[in-house]
Amino acid sequence: MTGDYRRFALTRAAQAIVVVLLAYVFTFLIISVLPGDAITNTLRDPQHGLSEEDIQRIVAFYGLDQPVVIQLLLSLGRFLTGELGFSLQSNLPVSQLVGDALPSTLTLATTALVIAIVFAGAIAYGAQYLPGKWAAIVRSIPSFFLSVPNFVIGLVLIEFFAFRLHSFTTTDPNSPVATLFAAITLAIPVSAPLAEVLIASLDHESRQEYAVVARSRGLTEARLFAKHLVKPAALPSVAMVALIVGELLGGSVITETIFGRDGIGTVVQKAVTGEDQPVLQAVVSLSAVVFVAVNLVADLASPLLDPRVKIRETKLKEKVGA
């Protein structure tokens, strides 16, 4: 088992590194499809106030006077050493821009994740234990959550809680209450797929023989849920963690714009409007790193958390070997 597990872990880790590198190249190719000489146009925009010397330095740094392949190799080489380059708009190091924005997005995303888990858990519990008609209504909530655009949720929350009830002000987006509502906005679409998986696996587990036996022994539904069903029912959602992280990162662009927060999403939006390619390249590649890393951890953890997953492990190995 341990030898097998080590081989499985090493193969998965190697795959993960390959995917990150390919994601970098793919992003680079998309971004350099940009028609025209956008990058030097951006540089020469008098608004940025870059001196001719600055421009020459940046052109030399990115190898802009050389073929795309050379630019890619230069850029990839730097990425591997952790160097993310400079923003074309502000001339600040990209790592500084990202570093400054990261705490805000991390706070938002973590709060949103907690809220999403609470929502999903409550929906799944309600779907299982509420009386018939109510359970049916609760079961349709995920589908409803998936149909409402993120920006509509945000605008409705702002309209009611900021403008009518004055629970928070949009001028202070980093206050705890404003952060909470921004997190709810981000959490609602994320909680839906999570709730669907929880509902399905809870349905499955509560039909298992061990649950029937426990009930026949006189265990109340609440104790059965807390003592026996929660753990196995929650395990399939571990595989969804990476997907959720992706949703949180993508959704932060919209949420941060609406609530006026200065986070990674805002950095992305400014980079898109200002055609700031190094910033876009860095943020997208870093998101891919985060996604792949979380996915890797989830994959490596699931055989350890649930002994039944051994089957899946061998399946994966077959796939790798093929």
Added chain:
Amino acid sequence: MTAILSNAQLRNVGSASRKLTAGLPPATVILSFAVILVVILWSLVPGLFTSLSPVTGDTASKLAAPSAAHWFGTDYLGRDQYARVVHGTASSVTSALVAVLIGLVVGSIIGLASGFRGGWVDAVLGRFVDVLLAIPGFLLAVVIVSSLGFQTINAAIATGVSAVAVFARLMRAEVMRVRSASYVEASYLEGGNRLHALLGHVLPNAYRSVLVLAVLQFGTSILIIASLAFLGYGDPPPASDWGLLVASGKTYVTAPWLVYAPALVIVVTVLSVNRISRWLRNAK
């Protein structure tokens, strides 16, 4: 004896009436189809639903609340918001269709090639799909549309590219499932080739799950394209894509209907699409 008879009769009556309703989908599904029909008509023949112009308005009646004359109220130029929603449908919905088509066609080709060829083709295409999955979907769409230029059609292409991976994975899984089935192996023994297996077995088997995913993805695409339009990455005004209407309406705090009307249209449309997708999935 009579009791048994009547029981049997009752059962017969029961199954007969069930047969009658069995032909019809549930009421919510019929309602969903009705909504989609209206949306399709809005995009094909907007003139039938409103005689007002979506581009020019009467500034004397600007920011008017919803009324019999203006169902969704008017905006800051006095333009009828209902007319703007109706005329914005074509671009909002067609672009979602384009996105699904791109995801479906490109994804299916990748999935079929992976599943049938196996070996290095599968390994290479598999890594490509992994890469597409590794970049958060919305972020990928944003980068692609920023690279192609801010137009609704580019937003549709971007959304389509970010949908390729799910279709590729589904199609590959379907091929793998059917490929090793004994009736397909039997067809090889009878001299059938790969093309025959593809047309005769894989596609007919995969069609249902691909259709369910395509419908679901249509709803998702409407949302993503609306989000891109909301951020200003679609056609600029006076275009009236649903997402753009919400974005330009949000400046007028005193006229909340400018936000709520198009928002409600988006929600009801996507809700209907998702309902139909769920119905197709369960009708298996």
